[in-house]
Amino acid sequence: MKSVMAVSTTEFDYLRQLVYDYSCVVLYADKTYLAELHLQPIAESRGFASIGDLVSYLRNQTFGNLHIQVIEALVTNETSFFRDVYPFEALKCVVLPELIEKRAMQRSLNIWCAACSNGQEPYSIAMLIREHFPMLATWSVRLIASDFSTKVLARARKGCYNQMEIKRGLPQLLREKYFHKLNNNWQIKEEISQMVDFRQMNLVQSWSSLPEIDVIFLRNILIYFDIPTKKALLKKVRQQLRPDGFLFLGSGETTINLDESFERVQFDKSICYRLHNT
Known part of the structure; x- marks a missing residue:
């Protein structure tokens, strides 16, 4: 069974600020599971050994497509047809x-x-x-x-x-x-x-x-x-x-x-x- 990549508090604080600066969406501190769930595939596909390595890379790069991909992965997209009717x-x-x-x-x-x-x-x-x-x-x-x-x-x-x-x-x-x-x-x-x-x-x-x-x-x-x-x-x-x-x-x-x-x-x-x- 594939192990889950963990996210530290410091790393998640950076991700929360990244999302807020771009979209003003507030991610609460207890939502680290969102990062672990949604960012692991991005980290793996980009060749990073951990989400921490992905975050370190983002910190040292000019804002670009990878930052946007990470932000989009962390923002909820819940919807359905005729929701709440x-x-x-x-x-x-x-x-x-x-x-x-x-x-x-x-x-x-x-x-x-x-x-x-x-x-x-x-x-x-x-x-x-x-x-x-x-x-x-x-x-x-x-x-x-x-x-x-x-x-x-x-x-x-x-x-x-x-x-x-x-x-x-x-x-x-x-x-x-x-x-x-x-x-x-x-x-x-x-x-x-x-x-x-x-x-x-x-x-x-x-x-x-x-x-x-x-x-x-x-x-x-x-x-x-x-x-x-x-x-x-x-x-x-x-x-x-x-x-x-x-x-x-x-x-x-x-x-x-x-x-x-x-x-x-x-x-x-x-x-x-x-x-x-x-």
Whole structure:
């Protein structure tokens, strides 16, 4: 049985700072197992005898591709199709019908999935639109999906998922309609993949490439940031979101005590946030 490469406290402190400096994601001191689990393959593939040797090398090199590879390996990419289901029900039953009515003259909508990981969230929204809002086929609908990791974006663009990923949240009817079997995996069909504009973007850097957004999915992201970064991101959301737009956060996240410009709105079992006085 292959032995696990250990990570010292000093080495992990360096890795935590590396991740924070690049992404503002906070790795807590008790998460050394993440480094041991995810960095051992990188160390071995690069010919290092230990993760410690990998860290020593990183310390003495100008920031580059290997640093980014290590950072991407340490940041969580948990996601699934129609995750938590209720935000998607709210999108279908309340949010999109309201926006379609309000945007009838412009006939355009902009939706953004921030930190989209392997693509299940934006593809879920694309399938929802295709299933329930056929009238939007003649509109200008921009479904933007971003992540700072080029590795997960490559997977997202490919749109190929294993059996376990497909079983997590994807109804069988949608699987049969919008995917086809590819060996032991499932490949999303082009009619859905072409609806999504995947782009590399670090949330703590400039958002200048984005248009004004009607619906922002910033779900299960704030939990990884410290309070100053949460406040900074919500300020940027406030500037990017249209005055009557909608913000979806994760079930364990809130704007309360972080940014008083937002009000909490509940639709059945789903909660979202809107700017005051909309």
